Amino acid sequence: MEFALNEEQQLFQRQTQQIIKSKGDLEIPRAYSEGKEEVLDDLWTGLAELGYMGITVSESYGGLGMGPLTLVPILEEMGRAVIPGPYIETVSFAAPLLEKYGSTEQKEKYLTELATGERKFSLALLEGNGEYAPSNINVRATEKGNEYVLSGEKILVAHADFVDTLIVPVRTGMSEQDISLLLVDRDSTTLQLEKQISMDETRKMVKVTFNDVAVPKSQLLGQENAGWELLEIGVRGLNAALCSNMVGGMERIVETATEYANTRVQFGQPIGRFQAVKHKIVEMKMNLETGRSLSYYAGWALENNTEDVVEAIAMARSLITEAFIKSANDNVQIHGGMGFTWEFDCHFFLKRAKTLENYLGSPEDYREEIVNALVSDKESVAVGR
Template sequence: MDFSLNQEQEMFRNYVRKYLDDMGQTKIAREFTQGNTSSYKELYEGLAELGCASVNIQEEYGGMGLKQLDLVPIMEESGRALLPGLYLETSALAVPLLEKYGTNEQKRKYLSAIAGGEHTFTLAWLEVGGNYKPANVRLQGTVDGDVITLNGVKTLVPEAEMADSLLVLVRTTDGQDQEGISLVIVDRDEVALQIKNQKNIDETRLLAEVTFNEVQVSKNQILGAMDNGWEVLQEGLLSFNAALCATIVGGMEKIVETAVEYANIREQFGQPIGRFQAIKHRLVDMKMDLETARSLAYYANWAMEINAADKVEAITSARLFATEAYIRVASQSIQVHGGIGFTEEMDCHLYVKRARFYENYLGSTQQYYEQAAVALGW
């Protein structure tokens, strides 16, 4: 079975790569680590003009009406460039959830703005001292008529200051584990949130602690049915993780290309180090990890697009392998580069940090192993 991308998808990839090349590839990520986000905003506007923000949005809301696989080339190119910001979370998590569970009012309000590159989403899930399990969702949402009052603290929220809206997991009814959890959309320009920046191993991704103190939102801001937020989020995480795997593949591809190029120009004992068997074996292992991750990622996105019976095991298996392989390949690249691989002037350290960031992003490795085992009937 052939899971390669079609001619139109590859053509669109070329447009995106040329644009990101013109913008300096990892230059934007490096500027992001220094607090300069203006160049990123310019880049995001350019991606929106190319149509990247509207790929999987219905035509009636200004989108192209395409599917999950059409996101893959964009995600791969964003992974190559270590694109900061919330493109992944907006296009691969918020959009599919709005398309499937959003009311007509929510779709009109958000999807058109997303398609135009004017609106981004982040996810507020983790809480202080907690983990990704439902029992640790403690932020209270008190329902009084048509108003929900939010009180609590979310931590490690990606790009909270840059996001236009937050998808917030809220406990609207007392219950055990996933019972009583709702997914609420909170628009930053309509409420007062206390946002405190946090340190992150990957400085190209900004994290923040967000405090909700008597924050009131309309009951119409609930995404999906009330008290059914956990199930809604889990469905969204399938499309998100499939797209995340493609992003990781893009990063791995760039790492392998860079390592091979360096091995061919760096000389030791009068010849390129790429001729040494130890380096050859290392590069082959990196290439094998890349192509395995690519195959798993393409199948995962295909399974998501056609709603295949094995989509859960396909996506969780791809997520597990890709995140672990990304760490291996990024670490191997530093070994190939030697001492210079540890310096700031090389991009090696940026990919290692991004790989570590994704390792337990929106779900721990252990949780995904358990999810894959359950899906496989083990």
């Protein structure tokens, strides 16, 4: 099994490096955090011109028709610069779901606009108690003629004020599993948006309130009451993408920590000569390479729909999430008091790592998912015998 990047993927990696560097590299998240949101518009336009928005969109809708593995080097480079915005939610979540479950009309409208960068997506999933479970979906969609009328609220919706369409899980029946997915366009509905405080200023969080919002039934993605299964499938792609993104952040942390350890002098010698600092950097490097291997395999399993795709992605998500947090925290410690200052870049990575810690589930949740998948596999083998 070959996990090295092929020539085409290496080309995407170099192009991504070039455009991010031309737009300012780590000055992008810094400017965005300071309220200069135009830097995200500028970057989005640049990526769209290169065709990056349509990577996972089929050629018939103006995309490149490539799979999750092609996204790996692109997402790693974005992670290296802590790039803001809903790129992952749009390209790794919305596009594959629309390709697989969208109606012909939905594909023609949304995939075509997505591929050109005209339409951005986010997932409006979380509600009240913060649990990622069908029982926690309480935004109700009541049928009224040819429409659904939505009432309730979603919290911590990433970049809801920047995107054009929200994919919203709603309750459409009495059973716990009676969840459906709706495509809610901001330009044709009136939504109440309220910005929420986020530890990571590069991931703007918004509370979205639905006050009897009418959505045409034609906006139903997939079958009614089958939305949770679709959501789980979509989240696999989202998690695989997040793993690649975090690996990119870990790689930048290793480089930053190593460079600082070789140049910062204390007691007459670089601090990198001290055993405590050496050990931290070595552990960072080991976690990086382990995480990268798991990330590549998760992407490969997703693209090839292998039997172990669920546990492959869950393993990567659990380990990489925790390793990213530890590496980011150790990097701050290596930089000492300077690591806590706004002028240094260490805090961007720590904030991103902590923000993603419980996004779509905690590391413990993913370990539980691994156990459930392994037990299910074992039961399937037993039945087969």
